[in-house]
Amino acid sequence: MSKDSRLDSLLTRFAQRDRLALARLITLVENRAPAAVAVMDKLYSLSGRAHVIGITGPPGAGKSTLINLIIRKLRSADQLVAVLAIDPSSPFSGGAVLGDRVRMTDHYRDTGVYIRSISTRGSRGGLSRAAREIVRLLDAFGHGTIIIETVGVGQTELDVMDLADTVVVVTVPEGGDSVQVMKAGLNEIADLFVVNKADRDGADRLKAELELSVHLRDGSGWRAPVMLVQANADRGVEELLAEIARHREYQAAHRDPDRVRDRRAHEFIEVLTSELDERARRGISNGGAPGLLDAVREGEVNPYSAARRIMDDRTALDKILALRQESR
Amino acid sequence: MSKDSRLDSLLTRFAQRDRLALARLITLVENRAPAAVAVMDKLYSLSGRAHVIGITGPPGAGKSTLINLIIRKLRSADQLVAVLAIDPSSPFSGGAVLGDRVRMTDHYRDTGVYIRSISTRGSRGGLSRAAREIVRLLDAFGHGTIIIETVGVGQTELDVMDLADTVVVVTVPEGGDSVQVMKAGLNEIADLFVVNKADRDGADRLKAELELSVHLRDGSGWRAPVMLVQANADRGVEELLAEIARHREYQAAHRDPDRVRDRRAHEFIEVLTSELDERARRGISNGGAPGLLDAVREGEVNPYSAARRIMDDRTALDKILALRQESR
Numbered sequence: 001m002s003k004d005s006r007l008d009s010l011l012t013r014f015a016q017r018d019r020l021a022l023a024r025l026i027t028l029v030e031n032r033a034p035a036a037v038a039v040m041d042k043l044y045s046l047s048g049r050a051h052v053i054g055i056t057g058p059p060g061a062g063k064s065t066l067i068n069l070i071i072r073k074l075r076s077a078d079q080l081v082a083v084l085a086i087d088p089s090s091p092f093s094g095g096a097v098l099g100d101r102v103r104m105t106d107h108y109r110d111t112g113v114y115i116r117s118i119s120t121r122g123s124r125g126g127l128s129r130a131a132r133e134i135v136r137l138l139d140a141f142g143h144g145t146i147i148i149e150t151v152g153v154g155q156t157e158l159d160v161m162d163l164a165d166t167v168v169v170v171t172v173p174e175g176g177d178s179v180q181v182m183k184a185g186l187n188e189i190a191d192l193f194v195v196n197k198a199d200r201d202g203a204d205r206l207k208a209e210l211e212l213s214v215h216l217r218d219g220s221g222w223r224a225p226v227m228l229v230q231a232n233a234d235r236g237v238e239e240l241l242a243e244i245a246r247h248r249e250y251q252a253a254h255r256d257p258d259r260v261r262d263r264r265a266h267e268f269i270e271v272l273t274s275e276l277d278e279r280a281r282r283g284i285s286n287g288g289a290p291g292l293l294d295a296v297r298e299g300e301v302n303p304y305s306a307a308r309r310i311m312d313d314r315t316a317l318d319k320i321l322a323l324r325q326e327s328r
Numbered sequence: 329m330s331k332d333s334r335l336d337s338l339l340t341r342f343a344q345r346d347r348l349a350l351a352r353l354i355t356l357v358e359n360r361a362p363a364a365v366a367v368m369d370k371l372y373s374l375s376g377r378a379h380v381i382g383i384t385g386p387p388g389a390g391k392s393t394l395i396n397l398i399i400r401k402l403r404s405a406d407q408l409v410a411v412l413a414i415d416p417s418s419p420f421s422g423g424a425v426l427g428d429r430v431r432m433t434d435h436y437r438d439t440g441v442y443i444r445s446i447s448t449r450g451s452r453g454g455l456s457r458a459a460r461e462i463v464r465l466l467d468a469f470g471h472g473t474i475i476i477e478t479v480g481v482g483q484t485e486l487d488v489m490d491l492a493d494t495v496v497v498v499t500v501p502e503g504g505d506s507v508q509v510m511k512a513g514l515n516e517i518a519d520l521f522v523v524n525k526a527d528r529d530g531a532d533r534l535k536a537e538l539e540l541s542v543h544l545r546d547g548s549g550w551r552a553p554v555m556l557v558q559a560n561a562d563r564g565v566e567e568l569l570a571e572i573a574r575h576r577e578y579q580a581a582h583r584d585p586d587r588v589r590d591r592r593a594h595e596f597i598e599v600l601t602s603e604l605d606e607r608a609r610r611g612i613s614n615g616g617a618p619g620l621l622d623a624v625r626e627g628e629v630n631p632y633s634a635a636r637r638i639m640d641d642r643t644a645l646d647k648i649l650a651l652r653q654e655s656r
Contacts (some may be wrong), residue, residue, distance in 0.1 A: 037639075041632035053562035261625040268624045268631035272606045275635055277601040284597050296596045297589040304369035307603055311365075314651055323642055 007035055011042060014141065019114065022141050026116060032126070032278045037271065040133055046140035050082075051248055054164025056150045056186065058158065061170040061194040066231040067147055071113055073241060078112075079144040084134055085117035086127070086150040086160055114143065128159040129274050132267070135163055137223045161189050166247045168240075170194045171210070173202035187213045190224045191247050194240060198228035222250055276321065283320030292316075339370060339497050342469065347442065350469050354444060357461045360454070360606045365599065368461055374468035378410075380574055382492025384478045384514065389498040390524040394559040395475055398545065401569060403440055407472040412462055412477040413445035414455070414488055419503055436489050457485040460595070463491055489517050494575045496568075498522045499538070501530035511622065515541045522568060526556035530569045550578055604649065611648030620644075 013021035027045075029036045053070075055063055060228060065085060074081050080226060116138075131148065138146050148164055150157040161167050169190040193210045195203050210226045217224075225243050229236035289310060295301040301309075310316050317323075341349035353371075357364045381398075383391055395411060398549050402409050444466075446458060459476065466474050476492055478485040497518040521538045525530050538554045545552075553571050557564035612621060617638060623629040629637075638644050645651075 037632050037636055041630060041636055044630040044632055125467060260627075264624050264631060265621060266628060268621070268634050269609060269612050271631050271635040272612070272638055273605040275639060276604045276608055279639075280601045280604055281597060285598070293593060293596070296592050299588075299592060302369060302372040303599050304365050304372055306596050307599040308365055308369060310600055311603060311607075311649075311651070314646070317651065318642070321639075323639070323645065 003035070004273070007039070011039070014043070017142060019111065022114065022137065023116075025137055026134050029137060030118060030130050032274070034282075036133070037275055040136065040271075042138065043140040047136040048139065050135075050139040050144045050146045051149065051166070052135055052139075052164045053244060054148045054161040055166040056161055056167065056171060057170035057194075058172075059151050060305060062231050063149055063151075063170050066170060066194065066196060066229065066237070067149055069231055069234060069237045070147065070241065072239065074145050075110065075112055080112050080114070080142055082114040082138040082141075082143040082146045083116070083156050084131060084138065084146065084148045084159060085115070086131065086148065087117050087119040114138065114141075120144050124273045126274065127156050128163070129270055132163050132270075154295045158185060158189065165251060166191045166244055168192045168194055168244070170196050171206060172197045173200045173206045187217070190214075191222060191312070192224055192243055193226040194229045194236075195226060196229050196231055198236065199233075221254070222247065279321045282323060288320035289316060331363070332522050335367070339367070340626060342371070345470060347439065350442065350465065351444075353465055354462050357465065358446060358458050360602070362514065362610075365603055368464065368599075370473045371465065371468040375464040376467065378463075378467040378471050378474045379494070380463060380467075380474045380476065380492045381572060382476045382478070382489040382495040383498060384489055384653070385498035386500075386523075387479050389500045390559050391477055391479075391498050394498060394522065394524060394557065394565070395477060396570065397559055397562060397565045399441055401565065402473050406440075408440050408442075408468075408470055410442040410466040410471040410474045411444070412459060412466065412474065412476045413443070414459065414476065414485060415447040416525075442471065454602065455484050456491070457598055460491050460598075486513060486517065493579060494519045494572055496520045496572070498523055498524050499527045499534060501528045501534045515545070518542075519550065520552055520568070520571055521554040522557045522564075523554060524557050524559055526558050526564065527561075531556060549582070550575065571641065607649045611650060616648035617644060 010021050012022055014025060025039060028039065055067060057063055064209055071081050071083070112238075116134065116136070118127065135148065148160060150160055167189050169186045169192070171193065173195060180257065187210070193214075195207050195210070197203070207226045207228060214224045214226070227236055227243060228242050229240060231237060283289075289306075292306050292309065296303055296306045310320065335602055336354055338349050342353060353367055356367065372542060383395060385391055399409050399411070410535075445464065446455065446462065463476065478488055495517050497514045497520070499521065501523060515538070521542075523535050523538070525531070535554045535556060542552045542554070555564055555568050555571060557568055559565060611617075617634075620629065620634050620637065624631055624634045638648065
């Protein structure tokens with residue numbers, strides 16, 4: 001089979017809700033394969049229907065237990081649910097991330113639940129692009145709800161949360177947690193706060209602190225509610241889902257058209273620059289600038305001078321970027 | 329003055345060791361100004377002489393106190409010393425980063441010490457590029473030692489440590505610190521370990537654990553020593569500096585030519601892709617694709633389709649990338 005017809009067959013199977021085809025397309029997008037942009041272009045019109053819920057918070061806050069419960073409740077409503085877990089590159093944040101993932105395999109045999117994790121390690125700034133495209137694929141596939149789980153530790157994770165329609169920040173009543181939430185900038189992005197393990201001492205105080213921080217934020221618009229939850233005892237989760245649904249409705253009624261436009265423009269620029277980046281890497285690796293690359297390797301031409309030469313030589317750049325030739 | 333002559337005057341003052349000119353050029357590089365690549369090209373041949381020491385470890389390990397001492401000792405040897413501090417984007421890691429910085433201003437009035445910090449927040453994957461270029465500038469300026477300080481929390485910080493000739497990982501004898509070091513991948517990059525606050529309980533055990541981890545690493549080549557240090561009492565720091573010097577000599581004697589070549593090639597590709605990225609962003613923002621950008625903003629053309637159109641239209645791409653026209 002030719003590459004094109006293999007891709008067409010993948011897309012056909014994707015349209016028939018073949019999970020293997022979904023997995024393959026995700027891998028293709030994650031690896032920035034040459035066909036990735038064309039795939040996204042073809043499937044784009046199918047996306048934009050899912051509700052994307054971001055769930056973040058410090059390690060050990062019980063995010064995975066909560067997500068397990070949310071999945072179970074949404075599945076009983078017979079929705080397709082997907083989870084995209086962003087594995088932290090930052091193990092100083094601690095926490096048994098892998099163990100958490102394993103627990104989510106409660107749902108492993110349920111073909112209505114799709115779980116995928118991607119790692120921030122080695123993503124070199126491309127993670128939020130990859131995450132956005134994977135969310136679009138999950139969405140186009142027909143998942144009604146897509147949960148993005150991150151450990152709220154870094155800028156990458158904050159960027160990823162920007163993909164969510166509704167951001168839930170999960171905290172626990174433990175030393176200085178509300179301070180950490182503030183410092184991490186999570187209070188600015190939260191649409192809802194969860195105080196998990198609410199049976200513990202300090203839950204009410206944490207709730208009050210978070211409510212104060214919400215109060216101190218700008219006064220108009222959506223006010224992030226602070227929910228007391230005990231995920232491991234299934235307490236407060238129904239109420240949380242109701243608030244999530246309420247936030248979705250609120251958003252639909254208060255959509256800011258400028259923000260929607262800016263997001264589209266942003267996505268366009270990200271796709272374009274990432275395509276240029278990927279093509280340049282591929283072009284150089286595939287011998288697109290053989291003499292020059294060798295001269296750089298041997299220290300005869302410095303890397304900056306070499307880059308300038310390519311930028312000043314349209315023929316060389318066309319070759320590296322594998323640009324289609326103009327018919328003149 | 330024209331832009332070119334302003335730049336020439338900056339470069340002249342830089343050559344005369346004018347710290348303000350250095351600061352201006354760093355800002356220019358950090359902001360990815362159009363002239364940045366040309367500046368780096370011009371100054372490249374002056375770089376490659378400094379010893380770059382990376383100092384990393386968890387928050388609260390006493391890195392800044394240690395760095396203060398190192399600066400004092402190196403300054404008494406009348407060397408120019410620079411510190412590039414990478415401010416974490418990750419406040420969950422805690423720690424009074426700002427306070428630490430303030431303490432470093434012990435050296436603020438010493439014109440032989442140059443301190444600059446850059447933030448990982450908002451750097452969108454460009455931080456290690458910026459850090460590399462700033463290190464080159466500090467190097468070209470004539471700093472004999474350049475210290476890069478990071479909080480060892482994420483991939484970005486690990487990437488930055490790759491710029492160092494000698495990586496010092498600072499730990500303290502506190503709950504599970506050696507485990508955290510392992511998890512963060514810091515044991516793989518350490519050329520030297522420091523057990524700081526070595527008067528505390530558990531210092532010897534931590535030292536033994538770290539030595540075991542060094543032992544378990546591949547057997548040949550440099551073996552990272554584990555140094556007991558009390559930075560706040562100036563104990564063990566002379567010995568640390570001696571080991572750092574020994575590592576530098578070891579490296580000079582065991583330089584891997586393939587690794588040197590690969591680094592140059594890597595830098596070339598990074599410069600080229602970042603230049604393409606920056607030019608594309610600038611080109612689009614400056615109205616390089618007006619009709620198309622509007623169509624994307626209005627949702628009439630999807631972002632992927634728009635990116636493909638640009639990639640397939642050499643004239644449009646040339647315009648966006650502000651490429652010099654070929655003379656035919």
